[in-house]
Amino acid sequence: MIELKKISKTFKGHKVLEDFDLKINRGESMVIIGCSGAGKSVLLKHMIGLMRPDVGSVSIEGTDITQVDNKRLNKIRMDFGMLFQGAALFDSLNVLENVAFQLFEYTNKPLAEIEGRVAECLKMVGLENIETVKPAELSGGMKKRVGLARAICMSPKIILFDEPTTGIDPVMGGVINKLIRHLHNILKTTSVTVTHDMTSAYEIADRIAMLYDKRIIEIGTPEEIKNSRNSIVRQFISGDPEGPLTNAARRV
Numbered sequence: 001m002i003e004l005k006k007i008s009k010t011f012k013g014h015k016v017l018e019d020f021d022l023k024i025n026r027g028e029s030m031v032i033i034g035c036s037g038a039g040k041s042v043l044l045k046h047m048i049g050l051m052r053p054d055v056g057s058v059s060i061e062g063t064d065i066t067q068v069d070n071k072r073l074n075k076i077r078m079d080f081g082m083l084f085q086g087a088a089l090f091d092s093l094n095v096l097e098n099v100a101f102q103l104f105e106y107t108n109k110p111l112a113e114i115e116g117r118v119a120e121c122l123k124m125v126g127l128e129n130i131e132t133v134k135p136a137e138l139s140g141g142m143k144k145r146v147g148l149a150r151a152i153c154m155s156p157k158i159i160l161f162d163e164p165t166t167g168i169d170p171v172m173g174g175v176i177n178k179l180i181r182h183l184h185n186i187l188k189t190t191s192v193t194v195t196h197d198m199t200s201a202y203e204i205a206d207r208i209a210m211l212y213d214k215r216i217i218e219i220g221t222p223e224e225i226k227n228s229r230n231s232i233v234r235q236f237i238s239g240d241p242e243g244p245l246t247n248a249a250r251r252v
């Protein structure tokens, strides 16, 4: 479904991805873990065509999106839903306008139909009758849920989640994790979640891939990752303050 091949990306002399390969199967829930600044958000932006690699290809269902014009790219993007880091709701728009943003922008559906779809999406994330509320009046967990409702509103084939549990309390984090896995199951989407939260990774993933030093250094089922023999993976998943990750950080 998604295949990144031999990708390299450098920002002002700082190499973030190099010779990077990753393949995500149709219908799977892939979780990408890695330290802050490792390049997780950059990776998601490559998948949805918001960033282009310096070298390499990004194929979505067999189409290399690094080679298509903007019109084609916009069309392919319609297959994607994305929950941005921090939900990224528009503060001046109410919940209805936020969730239905793409419906208003890209379709001519009558208002009653749009309202119906929004109510349906809000219900799927456990919210009701908040259409006229502005984001400033919502709690952190509710904002994430509204962001989730927006991500699923256009019935995407692929959903990307950037740090879905960062900045909310562990209980609400647990609710969001369950919701992401539930939506993945019922909507039968291909999902990619990036996070540094291992509770979230184990809850959401069919497979987990660890991004470190510009590449995927390990990939496998949650069980396989828990039993990894790679010292970097082991330190990351256990949160051990001592180990190769901290030694590498001390050197820079």
Ligand SMILES: Nc1ncnc2c1ncn2[C@@H]1O[C@H](COP(=O)(O)OP(=O)(O)O)[C@@H](O)[C@H]1O
Pocket: 011, 014, 016, 034, 035, 036, 037, 038, 039, 040, 041, 042, 043
């Ligand atoms: N648009 C950009 N311009 C310059 N540098 C960027 C840009 N986006 C990301 N970076 C750099 O790329 C690296 C990876 O960033 P990011 O993908 O946001 O990390 P994270 O894994 O925390 O999501 C960071 O060093 C960041 O400063």
Ligand SMILES: [Mg+2]
Pocket: 040, 041, 042, 085, 162, 163
């Ligand atoms: Mg990020």
